[in-house]
Amino acid sequence: MNRLIRAGLMFGNLFHVHSPALVERYNRALLHLTGKRTELTDFYIDISGYSPEVGDELGDPLYLNHKGVNRQFILLSVEQRTAPLLNTKFSTSKTILQDFIGQNEAALFALTAKDAVAGELVNSVYDVSTAARLFDIRRITVDADTTGGTVKDAAKLAEMVDNFRESESGWYDDVLIAQMIDLAGKTGDVVRNPVSLKAMSFDQRNFWTAHFGGLYVFQDVAHPAVIAPAGKDGLDDLPLKYVFDASQRNNIAQFFQLNGLTQTILEARGIKSAAILRQKMDFILIDAVADQGVDLTGLTRADLRRLAREHSDILPPEFHTLGQLVNWAENGGAFPNVDSSSPVYFYTLRAADTPDAPLVNMLLAELAPKDIRQLFICHKDLFYATYAGWPDAKRAYVADFLEREYKVDKAGVRDALFGHEPALEVPPLPRKGKKPPPVPQRIAPVGPWGKAKRR
Structure with a gap:
């Protein structure tokens, strides 16, 4: 994993806690949430305030996420919004934290100037000892305040101010005035500078x-x-009623089709589909030859073709089928027969333009794990777990590829692979004036892969 860390592909973009003031604020929040403190004076935290170093020190990687539900968080700066979420237990948690920080950026900027903001992603479930309990999680509410209770005190002071203004005897109520002065010393002038955090709740119906x-x-x-x-x-x-595992490929394909959750890469608009499929071929090739003692450093397109020729006998079926699809798209070759029983099927799909596109791409990455780029982008936890078991030659190739081809332009790569554009892509023409090959008529009504077979 050190190779990934050095390349900034693991534990990258974390927020650095190194000043005595920040460490003390973190400890106040940590004590407030968990009753614990850290003796560290220099560590890094993710978007939720979780620190791998503090987790090691406390011997508890879930010190802010007890039993993996109702994740707690510590905010020291709005800069944490761009940090990753480590030890993810629910796919919705990072989006909720990002939205919360974004919607309350001005207030959080003011609050974290003097104190840490501590909170929790609250739902009605406190343990998931059985899988059925997951379905009791329907709505997540963000509960947050400073460790000193500034937001709560500000709301109380604002109510006092309203009562003072509306009461004819307000100027004679010495107790009320004294209480307002005391709270104003903690919160500041809430009339001119209101201090509040938006009450935010999120539905959690589709999730990993x-x-x-x-x-x-x-x-x-x-x-x-x-x-x-x-x-x-x-x-x-x-x-x-329906629960499918990875062996039930046809059922999963039918589920995608019935709900309109996926589209084929060749029919997706605004992307260079043939180039994406060719890159998937490269990843499958590398996976096949990585344990053959081959030098995988600095490979060119010619080197990849040479490796494919020399090791054609060990290349899996999905490599050859993807090659046929690329040939069809670029040169008008014969269209291969692809259905959900084919090993290549899920490599040819991406999420359709729906609110659940990130979740669907995450599932597709797990169903097509040899596509190392999609696996890294869409399912980092699985990528890291899988990476640990690869031959060293493949680990070196993957780290180098991601550093060169993805890290330099993350947004551009994501948009090229998963973005949805209104313009319809026209496949490159092999000869001037020749029309691109149409989708074969025998399968056009149901898309290029045909209907998912029924069991």
């Missing part, structure tokens, strides 16, 4: 959770289901 081996829960769709790639053990009590 790390619990029970990793589950994708889709409740708010026309045809609900749970996708459990790791297996369905311990999931007998779920309130949804």
Whole structure:
């Protein structure tokens, strides 16, 4: 993992806590939330205030996320908004924290100038000892205040000010005036500079959770289901009728199709589909030859073609099928027969333009794990776990590729792969004046892959 850390691909963009003032504020918040303190004077925190170093010191990687639910957070600066979320247990947590910081940026900027803001992502569930409890999590509410209770005191002071103004005897109420003066010393002038945080709640109906081996829960769709790639053990009590594991490829494909959650890369608008498929071929090639003693440093396009020729006997079927699709898109070659039973099927899909696109791309990354770029972008926890088991040659290649091709323009790469543009892409023409090949008529009504087969 040191290679990833040095390249800024792991623990990157964390917020540095190094000044005595910040450390003391962090400790006040930590004591307020957990009853613990850290003796460290220099450490890094993620968007939620979690620090790997503090976790090691306390011997508890979930010190801000007890039992993996109701995540607590510590905000020292609005700069934490751009930091990653480590030890993710629910896919919605980072988005909720980003939205909360964004919607309250001015107030948080003022509050964190003097104190830490501590809070919790609250729901009605305090443990998920059974998978069925996940379905009791319907709404997440953000509860936050400074460790000194500034927001609460400011609300109380604002109420006192209103009472003072509305009461005819306000000027004669010495007790009320004394209380207002005392609170104003803590909160400042709330009349001219109101101090408040917006009350924010978020629905949590479609989400991924790390619990029970990793589950994708889709409740708010026309045809609900749970996708459990790791297996369905311990999931007998779920309130949804359909639960599919990774072996039920056809059922998952049908679920995507019925809910309109995916589209084929070749039919997606505004992207260079053939180039994306060719890059997926490269990743599959590297995966196949990584343990063959091949030098994978500084590979050119010619080097990749040479490796494909020399090791054609060990290349998996998905490599050859993707090659046929690229040939069809660029040169009008024969269109391959692809359905959900094919190993390449999920490599040819991406999320459609829906609110759940990030969740769907995360699931597709797990169903097509040899696409290391999508795996890193969409499912970092699984990427890190998988990376640890790769041959060193592949680890070196992947780290170098991501540093060169992704890190330099993260937003551009994400937009190129997953963005949705109004303009329809026209595949490159092999010869001037020649029209691009149409989708074969026999399968055009249901898309280029045909209908998902029924069991």
